[in-house]
Amino acid sequence: MVTVAEIPEAENASAQQPASGVASRIHIENLSHWFETPAGPLHVLDEVNLDIASGEFVALLGASGCGKSTLLRLVAGLEPATTGTLTQDGRPITRPDPSRIVVFQDPTLFPWRTVRDNVALGLEAQGILRQEGARIDATLKKVGLQDFSRAYPHQLSGGMAQRAALARALVNNPKLLILDEPLGKLDSLTRLEMQSELVALWRKNGFSALLVTHDIEEALFLAQRVIIFSPRPARIVAEFKVDRSYPRHRGDSMLADLRHEILNCMGLGTSW
Numbered sequence: 645m646v647t648v649a650e651i652p653e654a655e656n657a658s659a660q661q662p663a664s665g666v667a668s669r670i671h672i673e674n675l676s677h678w679f680e681t682p683a684g685p686l687h688v689l690d691e692v693n694l695d696i697a698s699g700e701f702v703a704l705l706g707a708s709g710c711g712k713s714t715l716l717r718l719v720a721g722l723e724p725a726t727t728g729t730l731t732q733d734g735r736p737i738t739r740p741d742p743s744r745i746v747v748f749q750d751p752t753l754f755p756w757r758t759v760r761d762n763v764a765l766g767l768e769a770q771g772i773l774r775q776e777g778a779r780i781d782a783t784l785k786k787v788g789l790q791d792f793s794r795a796y797p798h799q800l801s802g803g804m805a806q807r808a809a810l811a812r813a814l815v816n817n818p819k820l821l822i823l824d825e826p827l828g829k830l831d832s833l834t835r836l837e838m839q840s841e842l843v844a845l846w847r848k849n850g851f852s853a854l855l856v857t858h859d860i861e862e863a864l865f866l867a868q869r870v871i872i873f874s875p876r877p878a879r880i881v882a883e884f885k886v887d888r889s890y891p892r893h894r895g896d897s898m899l900a901d902l903r904h905e906i907l908n909c910m911g912l913g914t915s916w
Contacts, residue, residue, distance in 0.1 A: 667852040668732050668743060668819035670696040670719060675728030677714060678877075688714050690877035692728070696820075701846055701853040703863035705906065706873030712856040715878070716822050719854060720746050732820070742770060745818040749825040751809035753797040759808050760784065760793040766816040783815040786845065803834040810842070814849065821846070823855040827862070836894075839865055843890060860906050864899050865892055872909050882909045 677689040688711040696702050704712045718725050721740045730737045732744065745766075753762045763780050767773040784790045787807040797805055806826060813821060827835045827842075843866055846853055857863050863870045864886055872882040884902060892899065 666817070666819055667699040667850055668696075669698045669734075670694075670820065670852065670854070671729070671731045671734075672715075672719075673729040675715075675718070675725050675730060676877075677711070677718065677726045677728075687877040689718075689725075690879050692878065692880060694871065694880065696852055696854060699850055699852055700869070701855070701867045703855045703857055703867035703870045704873060705857065705860065705863055705870060705910070706878060707875050707910075708858070710873050710876045711878035712873060713824055716746065716824050716854065716856055719820075720744055720822050722746075742766060742816045743819040744822060745813040745816055745820070746822040746824060747809055747813050747826045749828045751797070751805040753805060753808055753812075755797050758794050758796055759789055759800070759811075762797070762808055763811045763815050765812060770816075779815050779817075783811045786814065786848075787811045787841070801834075802830050803838055806830065806838060807841075810845065814845065817849075818851050820852045820854065823853060823857075825856055825858070828858070835862075840891070842866060843892075847890060860903050861894070861899075864903060864906075865894065870906065872906065882906075 672692055672694040675689055675692040676687075678685045678687045680686075692715065694702075704715070706712050717723055718730060719737065721737045721744065724738065732741075737744075753759075754765075760780055763783060764773055764777070767776050767779065781790065781793070784793055787810055789804065789807055789811060792800065792804065797808070800808065809826070823842075827838050830838060839862060853867075855863070855866060860870075868886055870884040870886060871880055872884070873879065874881045884906060886899070886902065888896065888899065
């Protein structure tokens with residue numbers, strides 16, 4: 645694996661860290677995974693080793709189908725890894741848990757429930773809605789949907805629906821937010837706005853974050869580290885530390901230089 649030297653940061657490094665809060669450490673060691681198919685085993689992940697520090701924001705980049713989303717599913721506990729070790733705060737990840745919440749590309753809101761009732765789903769499932777119901781209104785306010793709590797999903801724009809999906813995740817006070825291209829289907833202007841909002845929520849709440857995206861600029865704007873995967877079966881081939889304070893400026897020349905390095909690493913440097 646290639647580790648790329650970090651970009652120098654003129655400001656104090658503490659500016660990188662989110663607000664203090666409860667966050668998880670994730671340790672992935674020698675993780676391999678394959679699926680059984682009629683044609684034989686399909687090898688998706690190959691000897692992946694990765695640590696995510698408490699409160700860290702990490703982005704994963706790689707070709708479509710290389711195995712990034714599969715890794716997120718394993719971290720979420722949605723299925724067991726074929727081989728290797730995967731732990732949260734030193735404990736094996738064996739099943740889904742409210743401390744690890746996934747936000748997908750599609751908001752997947754229930755159309756027959758209001759925004760507030762969709763956000764309440766996690767608290768309902770845990771049996772704590774009655775005593776913790778105030779968290780719903782507080783979370784809707786965080787994502788700017790307090791005036792749409794009684795609206796139904798079909799009455800929301802794409803960006804508003806994704807905010808509702810984020811609220812549904814955040815109301816559980818996750819220690820790790822797992823983001824599987826959550827902004828991928830938004831129009832470009834809404835996507836830029838949501839990127840800024842996502843950074844603000846991460847800094848305010850202090851959770852750890854693991855993001856899959858195909859957008860290099862998005863990865864550099866959001867994450868503290870960007871991990872590059874090879875084509876399937878995915879291995880980590882490079883790691884880029886984005887040592888820039890928040891909020892970041894999209895026109896930062898150092899981010900542009902790092903973008904070019906990432907493109908080179910992915911075999912696309914000659915076109916830029």
